[in-house]
Amino acid sequence: MTGTAVLAWRQYRLERRLFWRNPSAAFFNFLLPLLFLAFFGAAFHSDPKELRIIVPGIAAMAVMSTTFTALAFNMTFLREQGVLKRIRGTPIPGISYLLGIAGNAVTNTALQITIITIAGKVFFGTGWPRDWPELVVFVVFGVVCFASLGVAFSHAIPNFDSAPAYVNAVFLPVVAISGVFFDTKHSPAFMKGIAAALPLYHVIAGLSAAMVRGTTLSHNVSDLGVIAAWAVLGIVLAVRGFSWEQRRS
Amino acid sequence: MIRFVSETAIDVRGLRKSYANFEAVRGIDFEVRRGEVFGLLGPNGAGKTTTVEILEGYRERTSGDVTVLGFDPGRRPRALRARVGIVLQSSGLYRHIRVREALAHFGSMYPHPRDVAEVIALVGLEGKEDATARTLSGGQLRRLDLALALIGDPELVFLDEPTTGFDPAARRTAWDTIRSLRDLGKTVLLTTHYLDEAQAIADRVAIIKDGRIAVEGVPSELGSNGRATRYRVAYRNGTGSMVERETEDPTTLLHELTGAALARGERLEGLTVNRPTLEDVYLELTAGETDEEAPPIDDEAPLAGRRQRRAR
Numbered sequence: 001m002t003g004t005a006v007l008a009w010r011q012y013r014l015e016r017r018l019f020w021r022n023p024s025a026a027f028f029n030f031l032l033p034l035l036f037l038a039f040f041g042a043a044f045h046s047d048p049k050e051l052r053i054i055v056p057g058i059a060a061m062a063v064m065s066t067t068f069t070a071l072a073f074n075m076t077f078l079r080e081q082g083v084l085k086r087i088r089g090t091p092i093p094g095i096s097y098l099l100g101i102a103g104n105a106v107t108n109t110a111l112q113i114t115i116i117t118i119a120g121k122v123f124f125g126t127g128w129p130r131d132w133p134e135l136v137v138f139v140v141f142g143v144v145c146f147a148s149l150g151v152a153f154s155h156a157i158p159n160f161d162s163a164p165a166y167v168n169a170v171f172l173p174v175v176a177i178s179g180v181f182f183d184t185k186h187s188p189a190f191m192k193g194i195a196a197a198l199p200l201y202h203v204i205a206g207l208s209a210a211m212v213r214g215t216t217l218s219h220n221v222s223d224l225g226v227i228a229a230w231a232v233l234g235i236v237l238a239v240r241g242f243s244w245e246q247r248r249s
Numbered sequence: 250m251i252r253f254v255s256e257t258a259i260d261v262r263g264l265r266k267s268y269a270n271f272e273a274v275r276g277i278d279f280e281v282r283r284g285e286v287f288g289l290l291g292p293n294g295a296g297k298t299t300t301v302e303i304l305e306g307y308r309e310r311t312s313g314d315v316t317v318l319g320f321d322p323g324r325r326p327r328a329l330r331a332r333v334g335i336v337l338q339s340s341g342l343y344r345h346i347r348v349r350e351a352l353a354h355f356g357s358m359y360p361h362p363r364d365v366a367e368v369i370a371l372v373g374l375e376g377k378e379d380a381t382a383r384t385l386s387g388g389q390l391r392r393l394d395l396a397l398a399l400i401g402d403p404e405l406v407f408l409d410e411p412t413t414g415f416d417p418a419a420r421r422t423a424w425d426t427i428r429s430l431r432d433l434g435k436t437v438l439l440t441t442h443y444l445d446e447a448q449a450i451a452d453r454v455a456i457i458k459d460g461r462i463a464v465e466g467v468p469s470e471l472g473s474n475g476r477a478t479r480y481r482v483a484y485r486n487g488t489g490s491m492v493e494r495e496t497e498d499p500t501t502l503l504h505e506l507t508g509a510a511l512a513r514g515e516r517l518e519g520l521t522v523n524r525p526t527l528e529d530v531y532l533e534l535t536a537g538e539t540d541e542e543a544p545p546i547d548d549e550a551p552l553a554g555r556r557q558r559r560a561r
Contacts, residue, residue, distance in 0.1 A: 082341040085337060
């Protein structure tokens with residue numbers, strides 16, 4: 001029978017085609033972070049210090065929106081509409097299917113990071129990333145962490161109607177508190193404490209080091225540790241709560 | 250695993266399924282032979298879908314022996330999934346997928362898929378090849394469901410209420426499609442609410458009630474229900490009013506009636522002789538059942554928005 005990898009690739013190709021065919025998904029997953037980048041870039045174009053905060057901040061937000069937000073939405077949709085159940089009745093191995101879906105999300109992450117990186121150089125004068133391998137390491141850690149948390153979070157969403165409320169109730173506060181748009185240096189201690197317990201803060205720290213500050217990976221090992229801890233939690237919850245069927249509430 | 254080429258497609262022995270506070274299936278036995286269309290009937294909440302979903306590999310059984318094409322469906326072997334086609338009671342699809350694209354994609358998961366254009370023609374979706382799923386009507390989506398179940402050229406097809414929401418013409422087309430499957434030697438397990446559907450296309454039926462099989466047999470012979478068949482003979486008598494009589498021996502009764510009528514020089518206007526229909530048996534067996542009695546745990550309880558399809 002057709003191999004697992006071949007089927008995963010076909011599923012991935014289908015997900016990519018369908019992604020661009022769905023304007024609202026393409027907008028929210030793709031255009032929105034870039035619009036934020038354009039707005040804030042325009043607002044702070046004369047303030048290089050702010051731009052050095054905004055560019056890695058938006059990059060980290062893009063990692064979260066293309067994985068956590070997109071997968072929490074998609075998995076809820078696929079589960080509640082019965083697509084997962086239909087897939088489960090076919091010979092495609094579950095892992096091939098999930099790889100196709102995750103690959104679609106990761107492709108969006110890679111595209112966004114590329115665009116933000118180029119925009120940083122061309123429009124915002126933050127230059128090319130100082131440390132490319134460090135950039136890759138933090139994007140990969142961030143993707144694994146937020147993708148698994150997104151799938152895990154979809155288990156908590158009871159139906160597709162409430163998915164936007166659930167997802168934004170997490171996404172917006174986390175983005176706000178973690179310092180996407182400002183330097184958390186100026187946050188009060190309790191906010192800093194909350195932010196430091198969450199993974200996005202550490203993705204921002206890592207991307208900031210890699211893209212603008214140029215501090216090496218060895219300075220950010222603790223950031224990787226926090227992200228990895230959340231990733232482990234996310235993977236465990238994603239696997240344990242996984243349901244191929246609609247919720248019956 | 251050694252498998253014998255057997256005449257049995259599905260074998261169910263002593264099947265039970267319990268949920269936390271409710272026993273949905275309470276000891277079911279039946280056998281579906283290769284090449285036949287087998288109908289499972291019963292009111293909502295009787296355990297039809299639970300039974301079928303155990304056979305499809307969606308649910309674990311609590312106890313009993315189940316074999317599907319020689320495999321244990323509880324283990325969900327890929328080799329079994331490759332030989333089975335499933336039309337679920339409700340299952341969604343990507344909103345933006347096109348008909349031909351969906352069939353080509355799902356077909357590519359199977360070792361020997363059927364030709365896409367042929368399957369589109371078989372379910373009557375010609376002209377809709379490039380339409381996206383979100384633009385199809387409910388009946389067209391249901392036909393796409395059927396097409397997706399057939400694209401892998403399965404030996405065994407599960408159809409869970411396949412024609413719900415169809416107009417009469419579309420139902421006839423679907424019946425023809427199902428009959429054509431039987432002509433190809435495929436086995437079909439069908440659940441349905443429609444008794445005329447079971448009578449029209451099923452070779453044998455079983456009626457499930459309260460998690461047990463109440464009666465099983467050939468639809469036209471089910472009326473006997475373990476007793477001698479009670480025929481209904483109806484005619485208009487000399488004064489013009491309708492008379493209906495039941496008998497286990499229609500030959501004798503007809504001989505008496507026609508003999509008497511001839512002797513009087515009358516005609517028996519409006520004479521009909523009817524075997525009990527599946528509907529009679531069904532209504533008798535399920536008398537007193539209402540949908541509301543179905544516990545909410547059961548899979549046939551209506552789910553808010555389950556048939557809705559939305560963009561993601």
